[in-house]
Amino acid sequence: MFLMKDITRDGNPVLRNQSKKVEFPLSEDDKKLAKDLMDYLVISQDEEENKKYNLRPGVGLAAPQVGVNKMMASVLVPPEYEDEKSPFKDVIINPVIVSSSVQRGALTVGEGCLSVDKDIPGYVHRADRITVKYQDIDGVEHKVRLKHYPAIVVQHEIDHLHGTLFYDHIKKDNPFYREDNELFFE
Ligand code: UDB
Ligand code: ZN
Secondary structure: OOOHHHOOOOOOHHHOOOOEOOOOOOOHHHHHHHHHHHHHHHHHOOHHHHHHHOOOOOOEEEHHHHOOOEOEEEEEOOHHHOEOOEOOEEEEEEEEEEEEOOOEEEEOOOOOEOOEOOOOOOOOOEEOEEEEEEEOOOOOEEEEEEEHHHHHHHHHHHHHHOOOOHHHHOOOOOOOOOOOOOEEEO
8 A cells, every 4th residue: 555655756756757668468566556556546535544544635646656667547536526428537557648639728726746745836738638548457458538627637647657747837937827718627
């Protein structure tokens, strides 16, 4: 089980590396990593459990955030933030965004990260809708369309696999600049 002390923090080069593709069938170590990445989210979203272990409630966790440069991340969007057409809970392995909407979107509150302890204000500009291809822990290929919040979470996690952090997308000289036509949601 992962605890906050296991989560790599900004400044650790592992967060800035390009992660490597994962080979199938998964090794026992990779299977355990996949399970532990998802367990963190499930446990951290449970109010009693997260108090007990002092976990920040997470919606996504990528392997580099626990020190492993492999293309693997877990995503668990809480029901109240799920789009009815894009509920999402899975460990995504070797994910590739195969298409992105021209429509842009951002969270009104900005973003944070389990690996970034300080608050960095500003809008994080992303695609509003994406189609993502990935393999699950059994190696089965999926191609899913996501929009709004679930799409933002998946883009945030895939960024980690390429060494990108959310604040890289904030406009330095004008953090609350709004792109033309950009969608904003809570
Ligand atoms: C998060 N959590 O997990 F709406 F139950 C953020 C942190 C950084 C604040 C912990 C979050 O958004 N939690 C949340 C939101 C809800 C309901 C709920 C919990 N991440 C994941 C991360 O750092 N992954 O690498 C940051 C998110 C910001 C936008 C997308 C991911
Ligand atoms: Zn993050």
